[in-house]
Amino acid sequence: MSLYTPLCDLLGIEYPIFQGGMAWVSDAALAAAVSRAGALGIIGSGSADPQWVAREIRKVRELTDRPFGVNVMLMNPHAAEIMAVIRELKVPVVTTGAGNPGKYVAGLKEAGVRIFPVVSAVAPARRLARSGVDGLIAEGMESGGHIGELGTLPLVPQVVDAVNVPVVAAGGIFDGRGVAAALVLGAAGVQLGTRFMTALECTIHPRVKEALVRASDRDTAVTGRSLGHPVRALYNRLTRRFAEMEAAGVPKEEIEELGRGRLRAAMVEGDVENGTICAGQVAGMVEKIQPAAEIIAELVSGTQERIRRLEGVV
Numbered sequence: 001m002s003l004y005t006p007l008c009d010l011l012g013i014e015y016p017i018f019q020g021g022m023a024w025v026s027d028a029a030l031a032a033a034v035s036r037a038g039a040l041g042i043i044g045s046g047s048a049d050p051q052w053v054a055r056e057i058r059k060v061r062e063l064t065d066r067p068f069g070v071n072v073m074l075m076n077p078h079a080a081e082i083m084a085v086i087r088e089l090k091v092p093v094v095t096t097g098a099g100n101p102g103k104y105v106a107g108l109k110e111a112g113v114r115i116f117p118v119v120s121a122v123a124p125a126r127r128l129a130r131s132g133v134d135g136l137i138a139e140g141m142e143s144g145g146h147i148g149e150l151g152t153l154p155l156v157p158q159v160v161d162a163v164n165v166p167v168v169a170a171g172g173i174f175d176g177r178g179v180a181a182a183l184v185l186g187a188a189g190v191q192l193g194t195r196f197m198t199a200l201e202c203t204i205h206p207r208v209k210e211a212l213v214r215a216s217d218r219d220t221a222v223t224g225r226s227l228g229h230p231v232r233a234l235y236n237r238l239t240r241r242f243a244e245m246e247a248a249g250v251p252k253e254e255i256e257e258l259g260r261g262r263l264r265a266a267m268v269e270g271d272v273e274n275g276t277i278c279a280g281q282v283a284g285m286v287e288k289i290q291p292a293a294e295i296i297a298e299l300v301s302g303t304q305e306r307i308r309r310l311e312g313v314v
Contacts, residue, residue, distance in 0.1 A: 003179075003300045007166050007188040010134065011093060011114060012067045014038030015300055017179070018116075018137070018168055019292075020193030021071020021095055022145070022278065023047065024267035025204050028059035030292065033201035035066040037293035042069040042095060046263075050081040057089050067092040069116075074099025087111040095137060098146065100124070102131045118170070120148025120155065122162050129163035136165060137191055142172030144194055144232050145278040147222065153185070160186035174282035176302020180310070183303075192299075194280040199292040205270030208277055209289055211236075217284035224259075227252055234277040238262060 007016040017039035019026065023046025031041030041064075043056045053070060060068050070091050072082050075098040083104045086094055090111055096104075097118040108115050114134040119125040125136050138159040140152025148155075152171040160167045169182035170191035182190045196202060198209050211234055221235040223242035233239055238258075245255050259276065266275025 003303055005166075005183070005188045007135070007168070010166065011040060013040050015296060016168075016189030017296060017299060018042060018069075018095070018170075018189060018191035019196045020143075020170065020191050021045070021069065022193050022197070023073065024263050025193075025197055025202060026071070027203055028056040028063065030196065030199060030202045031056075031068050032060045032063035033199065033292040034196065034296070035060070035068045036064045037296040038066075039296050040067060040069055040093060041292075042071050042093070044071050045076065045082055046073055047076050047078075048082075049078050050085045053082050054085045054089065057085070057091060069093030069095055071095045071097065072101075073097050074101060080104075083108065086113060100128070101133075102128070105132050116168060119159065120150060122158050125159045126162050129165050133165060135168060135188070136163060137168045137170050138187070139191070140169075140171030141232070142281040143170055144220070144280040144283075147171075147230050147232050152182075156182065156185040156187055172281055174285045176299055176304070176306050178282075179299055179303040180306035183307075184310075194282050195286065195295060196292065197279065198286050198289045199295060200289055201292050204267045207270040207272050208266055211272045211277060212279060212283055212286045213288065215279070215283040215286060217281075220279055220281055220283055224255075227255060231276070231278065232280060234272075234279050234283060236275075236277065237273040238276060 003015045005016045015038045019034040019041050021042035021044035023044045026044035031043045034041030045053045093114045095116045116135045117128050118137045118139050138156045140155050141147040156169045166188035168189045169187035173190050179190050219235050221239040222230050222232050224230045226246045262276040265271045266277045
C-alpha cells in the first residue's frame with residue numbers, strides 16, 4: 001500500500017497521517033503503535049509536567065525507532081520546561097495548541113525539531129507561517145476538545161491558499177473518504193483524534209471506548225461558548241449541567257470550577273456521565289475497537305479506493 005505526499009519526506013513517515021495529541025489519551029503506547037504502523041504518533045502532554053513528558057518520550061523510543069511527536073498545550077504553566085525537554089531529547093516533531101508558539105520556534109528549529117501549530121482561522125495561520133514553522137494543522141470545529149468557529153471544509157482551502165507551508169487537515173476526518181476529501185482541498189496530510197481513541201493500544205478507560213462505540217451522529221455537544229473557549233465532547237450529564245449553568249448566567253468562575261479535573265475523571269477513572277469525553281462529530285462513525293495498525297491500513301486502502309473512483313468520474 002502507498003499513500004504519499006511531500007509531507008512523508010519532510011517528516012520521514014510512510015503515510016501523511018497524524019494521530020492527534022490528546023491530553024489523558026495519547027501516551028507512549030498509542031503514539032508508538034501509530035508510528036510503528038507508518039503514520040505519526042503524537043504524545044499529548046496536556047497539563048502534564050516535564051518529567052512525565054520526558055518519561056513518555058523515552059518509552060516511545062523503547063518501542064519504536066520511527067518518527068513521533070509531542071503536542072504542547074501552550075496554556076500549560078510547564079510549557080517552557082516541556083519545550084526544553086523536547087529540544088534536549090530531540091523529538092522529531094512538535095505540535096502546539098492554545099497559544100502562539102512563536103517564541104519557541106527558533107530554539108526548536110535549532111534542535112532540528114519540526115513545528116506544526118494547530119490553527120482554526122486564516123489570520124493566525126499567516127502569522128505563524130511567517131514565523132518559520134514547518135507546517136500547520138488546520139482544525140475545523142467538527143473536532144473534539146477546544147474548537148474554533150469554522151468547519152474543516154471551508155477552513156482548509158483558505159489556509160492552504162494563504163500560506164506557503166504544508167497544511168494538515170483535521171476535524172471530522174474518520175476514514176478514507178475524509179482523507180481523500182482533505183487531499184482534494186489541498187491538504188498535505190490529515191490528523192485524526194477521535195478514531196484513535198478506540199485503538200486497541202489506547203489506554204483510556206474501557207467505558208470511554210464503549211461510549212464512543214455507542215455514540216450516534218448527534219451525540220456531541222459544545223459547551224463553554226460563553227466562557228470564550230468552546231469545547232466539543234460527548235453529550236452526558238456533565239454537558240447538560242454546563243449548558244444549564246451557561247443559560248442561567250452562572251458566573252464564569254463557577255462553571256470553570258465545575259470543569260476542573262473532568263477530563264481525567266472520564267479518561268482515567270471511567271466516569272462517562274460526570275467526566276468530559278472530548279470527541280469529534282465523527283464519534284457516530286465509530287463501530288469497534290481495533291489495533292492502530294488496522295486503523296491506518298483501512299485509512300490508506302480507503303483513500304486509494306476513493307481516489308480510484310474519482311478517476312472514473314473525471
